[in-house]
Amino acid sequence: MNILIVVFCELGGKNLLSKAREIADLSGDRVSAFISQDNINPQELIYYGADQVEVCNVQERTDWINIISSYLEENNVKCALFPSNILSNIIMGAVYSRDRSRIASYSDEANLLEGTYSSKSLKALGVALRRDFDSEKCCLVSLRVSSLPEPFEDTSRYGNIHPRKMTPKTSNYQISLQNQADAPSLSGELTVLIGSGIGDRTNELCAKLAEQYGGKCIKFSGSVETIYGPCVAVEIGNRLSDLPVFNDELISISSKKLPICSVADTATICEDIDKILKGFLK
Amino acid sequence: MAERVLVYVQAMPVVLPHSIKKFQDLGMSEFSVSHSSKVALSAAKSLGFHEIVALGFPLVLQEALARGATSWVSMPLCDDPLEQASFFPKNTTFPIIIGENNDWVFTGASLAGVLAESRACDLHLLEKEVYTELSDNSIILVRDSGRNAGNIDVRRIKTSTDEELNSQIVLGNSTLSRIEGKKTEAISGDEDQLVSLLTRKLNRILR
Numbered sequence: 001m002n003i004l005i006v007v008f009c010e011l012g013g014k015n016l017l018s019k020a021r022e023i024a025d026l027s028g029d030r031v032s033a034f035i036s037q038d039n040i041n042p043q044e045l046i047y048y049g050a051d052q053v054e055v056c057n058v059q060e061r062t063d064w065i066n067i068i069s070s071y072l073e074e075n076n077v078k079c080a081l082f083p084s085n086i087l088s089n090i091i092m093g094a095v096y097s098r099d100r101s102r103i104a105s106y107s108d109e110a111n112l113l114e115g116t117y118s119s120k121s122l123k124a125l126g127v128a129l130r131r132d133f134d135s136e137k138c139c140l141v142s143l144r145v146s147s148l149p150e151p152f153e154d155t156s157r158y159g160n161i162h163p164r165k166m167t168p169k170t171s172n173y174q175i176s177l178q179n180q181a182d183a184p185s186l187s188g189e190l191t192v193l194i195g196s197g198i199g200d201r202t203n204e205l206c207a208k209l210a211e212q213y214g215g216k217c218i219k220f221s222g223s224v225e226t227i228y229g230p231c232v233a234v235e236i237g238n239r240l241s242d243l244p245v246f247n248d249e250l251i252s253i254s255s256k257k258l259p260i261c262s263v264a265d266t267a268t269i270c271e272d273i274d275k276i277l278k279g280f281l282k
Numbered sequence: 283m284a285e286r287v288l289v290y291v292q293a294m295p296v297v298l299p300h301s302i303k304k305f306q307d308l309g310m311s312e313f314s315v316s317h318s319s320k321v322a323l324s325a326a327k328s329l330g331f332h333e334i335v336a337l338g339f340p341l342v343l344q345e346a347l348a349r350g351a352t353s354w355v356s357m358p359l360c361d362d363p364l365e366q367a368s369f370f371p372k373n374t375t376f377p378i379i380i381g382e383n384n385d386w387v388f389t390g391a392s393l394a395g396v397l398a399e400s401r402a403c404d405l406h407l408l409e410k411e412v413y414t415e416l417s418d419n420s421i422i423l424v425r426d427s428g429r430n431a432g433n434i435d436v437r438r439i440k441t442s443t444d445e446e447l448n449s450q451i452v453l454g455n456s457t458l459s460r461i462e463g464k465k466t467e468a469i470s471g472d473e474d475q476l477v478s479l480l481t482r483k484l485n486r487i488l489r
């Protein structure tokens with residue numbers, strides 16, 4: 001029986017296909033992509049690296065748990081990949097709970113995946129956590145899409161598209177969200193953090209930048225204690241000890257050298273901040 | 283609404299041992315309550331529960347009591363959400379509140395998924411600002427905006443330090459390694475070049 005790498009292509013997961021393809025090409029495995037019947041063009045997933053696409057009849061979020069669990073039961077799956085966000089991690093956790101005997105390792109929010117292990121960077125702690133895979137069993141990994149290179153689309157690739165006609169077992173519980181519109185971007189949204197001394201025009205441009213990327217714009221004050229997703233910090237002049245904990249990528253933009261520049265992943269100093277911000281909005 | 287709620291309190295290392303290699307080495311660390319768990323405790327208080335039971339690693343339970351918990355159940359610190367869930371009290375139908383904990387080894391979402399499946403409980407995702415009435419036998423995952431999650435109640439410190447808590451157990455087989463000293467990438471150039479470089483970087487991060 002072929003060994004499979006399964007990729008959950010809902011909720012931004014199609015970006016994982018290139019990584020799955022890369023691993024499969026080295027190991028000789030096949031890549032199987034899962035999507036719902038009313039999402040994404042299945043052919044596109046083949047161009048991105050899937051050997052077969054399972055188009056699933058999904059009514060409820062919990063149906064995914066049934067569908068993926070059944071697939072793991074029926075096939076020799078080496079690895080199941082999910083995009084890391086709240087909904088995907090909930091689904092992955094539920095699959096793990098249901099199929100413990102078939103699953104050897106579990107890793108969420110990983111930012112590195114190799115053929116034999118995954119790794120997660122815990123930036124605030126200054127350590128990386130590594131989980132080794134078991135060659136006999138399946139591993140579940142949710143990957144941060146931002147840690148992967150841009151997916152490569154090869155329109156000469158061939159593959160199969162299967163409508164998955166299984167009737168999902170009905171789960172006797174529900175997953176509900178207060179704000180349905182938030183579902184695809186529940187994790188890792190951009191924060192534009194603005195310093196207290198900047199003018200109205202710059203404030204307005206920062207707000208537009210956050211809106212453009214589906215993030216939020218907040219004025220820095222002592223009440224901001226930690227920032228989980230990526231952050232663009234504009235003219236934050238506070239001492240290092242007064243800064244929040246940054247758990248993800250930090251880009252600092254300022255008009256002069258500030259303490260935050262020394263802890264940022266990327267720092268730029270320019271006299272005309274508004275011009276930079278306007279450039280982002282083009 | 284139920285009178286009692288269980289709140290999972292994630293222990294977060296504050297100072298790591300110098301020679302850390304395995305997850306189990308975390309047993310030598312100092313810990314505090316994670317930011318998301320502070321938000322979860324604050325949510326439980328806002329919802330008006332009379333009894334708030336903190337579930338977590340012994341070294342942070344005193345802090346949890348000082349933050350509003352009325353009693354506690356200690357459990358080992360695990361690197362796996364399924365193993366962590368196995369230490370939750372069984373045969374109880376009280377709601378369970380969990381914080382996002384995006385900065386921990388496994389996220390609150392994974393733990394919530396495991397618990398919802400194993401207990402066949404409804405799972406609700408709540409924004410901090412919009413708490414609603416909670417039903418029994420449900421899992422509530424509370425989002426963490428990163429804003430101030432409330433302070434320790436100094437009047438409760440005596441009570442909290444009076445509690446005798448069990449010794450600590452750390453379970454897991456994952457390995458840890460120090461991330462090498464990070465270097466800041468300083469970007470310079472004219473404004474058009476800066477815009478181009480930063481836009482590409484943002485697009486990559488937020489793809």
